[in-house]
Amino acid sequence: KQEVTQIPAALSVPEGENLVLNCSFTDSAIYNLQWFRQDPGKGLTSLLLIQSSQREQTSGRLNASLDKSSGRSTLYIAASQPGDSATYLCAVVSGNQGGKLIFGQGTELSVKP
């Protein structure tokens, strides 16, 4: 059974810092891995999607990497801003569980001005 873990659960950094959020998964048979952002009281916003054949994806100040063999992904945020404060969730579409997105518990990020 696929399990997704995110470390740390919470992170507080000063504005301007570069930071890395970590995600690990137990079964490497995935179709893709997605990173989402969730603001309080809101739904999830898709940030990046990495296909199983890809190593990384970039969007603006965000870069996500994928190492399928080790079951790991990282989300790198460059030059963090207070507006980046949110909960970041990692999720995988697992090859043996249909089209289900299996989510981690998220990392709550706070960027202090």
Added chain:
Amino acid sequence: DAGVIQSPRHEVTEMGQEVTLRCKPISGHDYLFWYRQTMMRGLELLIYFNNNVPIDDSGMPEDRFSAKMPNASFSTLKIQPSEPRDSAVYFCASSLGTSNQPQHFGDGTRLSIL
């Protein structure tokens, strides 16, 4: 372009009552997903549809939960009878596919069962 639309945004009701949550997916999306989010269990998939047909309902917790998709632009999630432990935020999401397309989420329905 409108996103996924869910209604109501908030629902407070007494245990034993029937609850109906509604979702309008993004036009043209052929997959629709219902999720539940709680502090204890995080985000869990309840059921998903492809072209209005339920594909996997293994996440539906009990027979008290049912979901329908009568057409491509509308889905409902019904709880009857409701219980306090059903209190959660329920999200609907839609996508063009499962393996290579992102899922787009609505803002959720915050459900409180007293």
